[in-house]
Structures are given as structure tokens and as C-alpha cells.
Amino acid sequence: MRIMILNGPNLNMLGIREPHIYGSTTLDAIKASCEELATFAGAELAFHQSNYEGVLVDLIQSARNSADALIINPAGFSFTSIAIYDALKIFEGPIFEVHISNIHARDELHRHSKLSAAVKGVIAGLGPYGYIVAMQAALQGAGKLPATLPVAMRTGPK
Numbered sequence: 001m002r003i004m005i006l007n008g009p010n011l012n013m014l015g016i017r018e019p020h021i022y023g024s025t026t027l028d029a030i031k032a033s034c035e036e037l038a039t040f041a042g043a044e045l046a047f048h049q050s051n052y053e054g055v056l057v058d059l060i061q062s063a064r065n066s067a068d069a070l071i072i073n074p075a076g077f078s079f080t081s082i083a084i085y086d087a088l089k090i091f092e093g094p095i096f097e098v099h100i101s102n103i104h105a106r107d108e109l110h111r112h113s114k115l116s117a118a119v120k121g122v123i124a125g126l127g128p129y130g131y132i133v134a135m136q137a138a139l140q141g142a143g144k145l146p147a148t149l150p151v152a153m154r155t156g157p158k
Helices: 027-041 053-066 075-079 082-090 114-118 129-141 151-155
Strands: 002-007 044-049 069-073 095-099 121-124
Touching (some): 002 027, 002 053, 027 129, 053 069, 053 082, 069 129, 129 151
Parallel strands (some): 002 044, 002 069, 069 095
């Protein structure tokens, strides 16, 4: 399974930017954790960050040929980007939107993601662990979680 994780503007400043909201974990630490899960699950992982909307659109378009699932933390573009929304609608695999903070409990400016309508699921408020949950959801949906995991973790309630 091939998973692409995309990170939007200012996420390269995690650990420094507003730690009272986003915590002290860096994007490099998140990437290392995602790579560890990908290795454990036998998945390929592409992990990107850009502060530029057009670069993210290009990466989403490229994912059509290089990824089976897409995970995106669009950051500030969540609330403004029709271009990213349109690009996400072109991707044929499952898409999971991740937010480190609980955007639904935030100020009016950060409360409603325009992109959520184009994704399979939204994970918000779990901190950096939300990336791992999104990867688990992508792997589980494809039947690619390792058999060494307990059944409850591989299949969930039946």
C-alpha cells in the first residue's frame, strides 16, 4: 500500500508555533513516527510539507499515480482553498483530513474546513497521534493492517 501524507503552511514550524495549541512535537518527529508505522505495516510512505498552495495541488494530482491513500493536514488552507478542494475531488482513493487541534472547538476563523466535504474522514484534536490514526484507517480500509495486530485493532467492532 502506498500512502502520501501532505502538510500545509506553517506545519514546518510545529514545536515552535503556538505550542499551547499544537504542542511541542516537531514535524520531523511526526514524520519519523509515520515512517515507523509504514515500515511495520509494509507500506510505502511519501511525506511532504509545503507553504504553497500550488505545490500541494501538484502533489495531490501526482498522488493519482503514486498513492493508494492520501492523508492531508491542510493547515490554514483548510478554511480557504477551493483549489485544493477541487484537486482532492480528482483523487480516486480514500482521503483522510488531519488536524492536530480540535478545529470544532476553536475560534470562528478556524472552525469549518472547506475541504472536509471532499474526504472520507476527518481526524481532529488527537494531537500528532492523529496522523497515526489516519494511517491506521487507510491501512484498515485496504485490508493491509498486519495480522500480528489484535483482531479488534484490525477490524474494529462487528
